[in-house]
Amino acid sequence: MSFTFKDFPADRDDFRSDVLAGLAACPKSIPPKYFYDEAGCRLFESICAQPEYTLTRTEGALMASRLSDIAAAIGPMDCIVEPGAGECAKVRLLLQALHPAHLVVLDIAGGPLSIAAQSLSRDHPGLAVTALGMDFIHDLEAAAPHLPEGRRLIYYPGSSIGNFAPGAATALLTRFRRLAGAAGQLLIGFDLKKDPLQLHAAYNDAAGVTAAFNLNLLERLNRELDANFDTSRFRHYAFYNPTAGRIEMHLASLAAQDVSVAGQRFHFALGETLHTENSYKFRPDEFSALATNAGWPLKAEWELDGFAVQLYGNVD
Ligand SMILES: C[S@@+](CC[C@H](N)C(=O)[O-])C[C@H]1O[C@@H](n2cnc3c(N)ncnc32)[C@H](O)[C@@H]1O
Incomplete structure (x- = not known):
């Protein structure tokens, strides 16, 4: 470990x-x-x-039901990087499907992150886990020296991107693209526009x-x-x-x-x-326009009950 x-x-x-x-x-x-x-x-x-907060359960159900398609669309991956990983719960499913050698998790709440990441690391003895307690708005580029070479997937679930106004979201996704590197991909989950009530x-x-x-x-x-x-x-x-x-x-x-x-x-x-x-909240095409502006080409997308997951990156 x-x-x-x-x-x-x-x-x-x-x-x-x-x-x-x-x-x-x-x-x-x-x-x-x-x-x-x-x-x-x-x-x-x-x-x-x-x-009432169905977002997390719906995203979990989407990821579980489409996991093999999602893993096939991503292909072989050396490292998963998850900004804002929190309790590191969601990435566990991806680890089962992608078997990367490295996982790098980032969160502004460094104390809770280190406890969650250490527990994940105990459950995955073959995985190299790096936890970075950082404000990624401030320090994202400082994560680069902690990332191994190879194919990197940035995983940003939970509709956390929705906390940023469109201009700031594009700027953040651009920084994620630079961090992901040449063969990098982005798997991102976001909440869709729906019944306001x-x-x-x-x-x-x-x-x-x-x-x-x-x-x-x-x-x-x-x-x-x-x-x-x-x-x-x-x-x-x-x-x-x-x-x-x-x-x-x-x-x-x-x-x-x-x-x-x-x-x-x-x-x-x-x-x-x-x-x-x-x-x-987004329509799928609205979000892909925003990510395209950040230089990410859309590769695949999945949707369930008002929640979407999109995959971006080099299209082979
Ligand atoms: C809405 S929660 C989502 C947690 C988890 N990714 C999920 O999908 O359930 C946002 C997470 O991002 C972290 N976070 C928020 N702003 C951040 C920042 N600027 N830098 C690093 N982490 C941040 C919070 O501490 C929290 O764990």
Whole structure:
């Protein structure tokens, strides 16, 4: 068994300055990558198990039912690279089908990633596993020296690409293409446009887990940036914006109130929101246009119950 973990510690000044800049902006916003402290990671896993959040189960069913087609379309592969791998659950299916020699997983939550990757490594004694605790928006290129030569597959499931506005998504996919190298491929899963009420329900689960995930961001600011948010005075507010084709997640202020963060004061008007996440939804052709702009030629695609997986790369 070979397991390596390397942490690229986030610059605490970046966290502080991103949050302060986001709170000073109009409208207020904070980048969604800051959801994922340890509590945020646990809450995200729980969101995936909620009955209304069908995305994870549908993607799993699609991958399981089409695995042999997907593996055949990919062909022989030396290394799988998974950005934002989280608990490293989804890649296990691909490992069974592709048998690569190397797996490189990346996540901003380095602690939970290293535990999940080490456990995966124990289950795959012949696989060389490298876990990189990094913010890939900031540090993706620093992953390159940790990748072996050979055929690389970038695996980006879970519709995580939907957290980026179209221009930023194209820019990220371009960076993934450079990291993948000459014989590189990209296997990516994304959520499709569908009944807005179904989407609305997915981000407003009855058990309140998505609400807790959203509010945990304020608790994280209290814990790590000496903030004094009273979370009972903010409400999780998520809705589908059909014009933009995205779910928007906000925290709405239930009162006119002042909050202090890292020694600075910010005013929230009654009903004002802090925008915390977008989750873009796509038509398959819309997404392939975006990936093509990033230099990825479409190779194959699969679809199940409002979820799509597309394979990009060198077409032989
Ligand atoms: C929506 S979850 C998806 C997890 C898993 N890939 C799945 O499909 O279920 C997003 C994951 O990406 C990670 N993440 C978010 N922004 C990141 C960034 N800028 N750099 C590295 N990891 C990031 C989070 O910590 C989290 O594990």
